[in-house]
Amino acid sequence: MNSLRARAHLLFGRRSHQSLAPHQHLSPAVANDLVISTVDENSGIAMLTMNRPPANSLSMEMNEAICDSIKTIEANAKIQSVILSSTNPKIFSAGLDVTELVSPDKDRLPRFWNSLQQVYIDLYGSRLATVAAIQGHAPAAGCFLAMACDYRVMSAGDINSDTKKKHVPTIGLNETQLGIAAPPWMGQLLVRTVGFRQAELALALGTLFPPEQALAVGLVDDIVPHQKAESGEDQLIDLLPSQIKDQALNPLLQRAYSQARIYAKIPPQARVASKMVTREEHIFRMIAKRDEDTQHFCGFVTQKAVQKNLSAYVEALKNKSAKK
Numbered sequence: 001m002n003s004l005r006a007r008a009h010l011l012f013g014r015r016s017h018q019s020l021a022p023h024q025h026l027s028p029a030v031a032n033d034l035v036i037s038t039v040d041e042n043s044g045i046a047m048l049t050m051n052r053p054p055a056n057s058l059s060m061e062m063n064e065a066i067c068d069s070i071k072t073i074e075a076n077a078k079i080q081s082v083i084l085s086s087t088n089p090k091i092f093s094a095g096l097d098v099t100e101l102v103s104p105d106k107d108r109l110p111r112f113w114n115s116l117q118q119v120y121i122d123l124y125g126s127r128l129a130t131v132a133a134i135q136g137h138a139p140a141a142g143c144f145l146a147m148a149c150d151y152r153v154m155s156a157g158d159i160n161s162d163t164k165k166k167h168v169p170t171i172g173l174n175e176t177q178l179g180i181a182a183p184p185w186m187g188q189l190l191v192r193t194v195g196f197r198q199a200e201l202a203l204a205l206g207t208l209f210p211p212e213q214a215l216a217v218g219l220v221d222d223i224v225p226h227q228k229a230e231s232g233e234d235q236l237i238d239l240l241p242s243q244i245k246d247q248a249l250n251p252l253l254q255r256a257y258s259q260a261r262i263y264a265k266i267p268p269q270a271r272v273a274s275k276m277v278t279r280e281e282h283i284f285r286m287i288a289k290r291d292e293d294t295q296h297f298c299g300f301v302t303q304k305a306v307q308k309n310l311s312a313y314v315e316a317l318k319n320k321s322a323k324k
């Protein structure tokens with residue numbers, strides 16, 4: 001793809017002339033509702049809600065559903081901003097579905113990786129202003145999803161009213177803790193977000209940051225205490241899918257919504273052009289190395305030692321969950 005065509009693809013390539021009625025909920029991107037998309041043409045804001053229990057982990061189908069949803073929302077010229085959220089109040093996304101990585105099918109593995117690369121291209125290069133509403137944990141590729149957005153709002157956590165136990169979400173690229181490494185384009189997103197030294201430290205150690213620390217290093221732009229808001233933006237209710245309709249007064253979603261509204265008011269041509277100033281080169285570099293990246297990923301993940309680490313990790317996850 002030459003640079004002009006690639007640029008056109010990023011800015012305009014996927015638009016169709018399809019338009020949706022105000023407040024009309026879009027069809028789910030795929031039949032099994034992995035991702036729920038809703039739009040409000042009056043405000044120019046959409047919501048893309050991840051809905052893959054138990055942890056919104058990224059399988060190939062989940063990645064495809066995210067890309068389909070972005071495309072469908074982008075096709076509506078009246079929409080300027082999208083909020084990326086989760087139906088799970090404790091988990092934004094647990095990153096890659098680790099079961100895709102253990103004893104992988106040879107044909108599926110490269111297709112799985114391509115689907116993740118595509119999420120990067122479609123989300124990081126979207127013409128839409130993207131706001132991540134990070135209600136819960138966002139490790140590894142979950143952190144990547146947030147970093148690929150334009151703005152990140154994170155919940156400060158909450159206290160369970162029955163057990164009085166505090167739930168503190170964390171975010172970061174923790175791959176090294178699993179015996180794997182984030183691919184260059186993902187690691188570079190961290191560098192771009194928090195700066196070289198903080199990224200170098202966090203990548204090597206696989207650091208998962210609690211909200212205050214994430215704010216301090218610049219991994220998120222804002223944190224929101226959990227206290228229920230007394231009143232909020234009425235229009236947010238229209239955007240919420242039925243699974244989280246009761247979240248209209250959730251201060252995190254309220255904050256994400258007001259940020260999405262700020263973006264929606266900026267003249268879109270200027271906003272998109274300025275976004276491409278900082279992002280297009282990074283995206284082109286990744287596209288140019290896409291096949292090499294896929295080969296490297298498949299070769300790395302299928303190594304015996306890596307498989308051993310991943311199997312142990314999946315086992316530990318299952319045991320932890322079984323003990324609850």
Ligand SMILES: CCCC/C=C\CC(=O)SCCNC(=O)CCNC(=O)[C@H](O)C(C)(C)COP(=O)(O)OP(=O)(O)OC[C@H]1O[C@@H](n2cnc3c(N)ncnc32)[C@H](O)[C@@H]1OP(=O)(O)O
Pocket residue numbers: 054055057090091093094095096097098099137139140141142174175178180181182183297300301317318320321322
């Ligand atoms: C080779 C280069 C690739 C580099 C690029 C990206 C790498 C990755 O993204 S790898 C994935 C990294 N993710 C993680 O390390 C997170 C693992 N999960 C957790 O730490 C916790 O689940 C989490 C903190 C997110 C939430 O904790 P809890 O609320 O306590 O939930 P549980 O731990 O009980 O989990 C519930 C349920 O979800 C399943 N689960 C969790 N994470 C994943 C995952 N990444 N993939 C698949 N499944 C996952 C977990 O097994 C439980 O399932 P059940 O046993 O069926 O209840």
